[in-house]
Amino acid sequence: MQPNKSPISTDNQQSSYLFPFILITSLFFLWGFAHNLDPILIPHLKKSFTLSTVQATLVDSAVFIAYFLMALPAGFIMKKFGYKIGIITGLLLFAFGAFLFIPAANTQQYIFFLIALFIIACGLTILETAANPYASLLGDPSKATQRLNLAQSFNGLAAAMAPVIGARIILTKGYSDKELTAMTETVRKIALASEASSVKLPYFILGATLLIIAVIFAFTKLPSIKNEEHIVMSKSVFHALKHKHLAWGVTAQFFYVGAQVSVFSLFILFATKSAGLDQVKAADYLGACGIAFLIGRFLGTFLMQFIKPPTLLAIYASINIVLCIVAWQAHGMITVYAVIGICFFMSIMFPTIFSLGIQDLKGDTEFGSSLIIMSIVGGAIIPRFFAYAGDITNNIQTGYIVPLISFVVILLFGYKGYKVKV
Secondary structure, three states: OOOOOOOEEOOOOHHHHHHHHHHHHHHHHHHHHHHOOHHHHHHHHHHHOOOOHHHHOHHHHHHHHHHHHHHHHHHHHHHHHOHHHHHHHHHHHHHHHHHOHHHHHHHOOHHHHHHHHHHHHHHHHHHHHHHHHHHHHOOOHHHHHHHHHHHHHHHHHHHHHHHHHHHHHHHHHOOOHHHHHHOOHHHHHHHHHHHHHHHHHHHHHHHHHHHHHHHHHHOOOOOEEOOOOOOOOOOOHHHHOOOHHHHHHHHHHHHHHHHHHHHHHOHHHHHHHHOOOOHHHHHHHHHHHHHHHHHHHHHHHHHOOOOOHHHHHHHHHHHHHHHHHHHHHOOOHHHHHHHHHHHHHOOOHHHHHHHHHOOOOHHHHHHHHHHHHHHHHHHHHHHHHHHHHHHHHOOHHHHHHHHHHHHHHHHHHHHHHOOOOO
16 A cells, blocks of 8 residues: 655645745634634624624624535635635635725624625635645645644634734724713714724725735745545535545534634623623733634644644543533633633644544545535524523523533544544
8 A cells, every 4th residue: 555645746845835835824814813803893893783792793693604605615616726716716805805894884884794794704715615725735644734733823823913903993992881871862873983983994904915915826836736646536515425524523613613703702791791801801811812722723733743633632622611611600700711721722623623524535625625614604603502591691601501512522523523434
């Protein structure tokens, strides 16, 4: 039997992968930054449009429904036009959605913000469908999970930076509830309109940056991923789903993304209630969550040299089950520290589940990647259960029952679901 070969075909050796890998890694940072502005948008738009918690989580729904709808079309784009065209298409859609925040703020319509976020997410879906498998395949197959975790570490860097920067641009220009109550209806509408307009600058800068990155990709020659000899390309999604470990990976990723979005997106609302923090201070602690997430990614990548990725995944999921109980039952700052711990231990989960889920799919890799990206729709569904639990009990901490269940599913995937069955 011949040893596995990297599916990358290029004239140069591993050194030729460095610049393409850096470019691909920049994408992980960019979509991480966009996603981690959402927890700032949720309390901001909740206040600006006088929304319930469930209504505010439509921000997440708009984003993650796009993943469900666009994942398969993204896979077809990869198969027909290749990864480079897919990446450029994703960047342009991402930029278009970011620029739409300007007319959304001008029109003062919540639905317009949701449409802009949906278009951004369509671009992100294409980017993630392309970048995740490309990063894992860009080199030695035996180090695919470590390589993907390294690239995803810069997603963690964005998770640390976006809340801190976003809070100071978006949240600090707001009026207090007491000030708003004292205003007349007309003045209040003008004040809230002014608050909503604070999103224009960060999203304009983001859109302009994306256009520059798209131009760089257009003029950069990327190593091509070619089908290995004797491998039959998949003809349908259903054929890909015959791989049991892929089906497990899709399920685990659904629950993981739902848990992550619940933790990050509702953190500011959670911390203001459980620990009595103000919104800006809570956003700083959300930045600490991002730093913990970042450190966890780098440390997890290192530990995978000594601990098998599925074993480490199961260990981290077990720890997070305990931390969810603390976040649910405790009071005060210990709940905030517990959630920071959750962020640390869930740091390796997305790339590890992704890499294990598409392992040995061969000709089914593109569709398998699309299916796992499609499962990101969990971010649209599970946070709403979190919010419902909080609204029904009038205690947002109760919502941590939901990520607790999610981590149980991930534990089962890391224990046995990941195994490739021939």
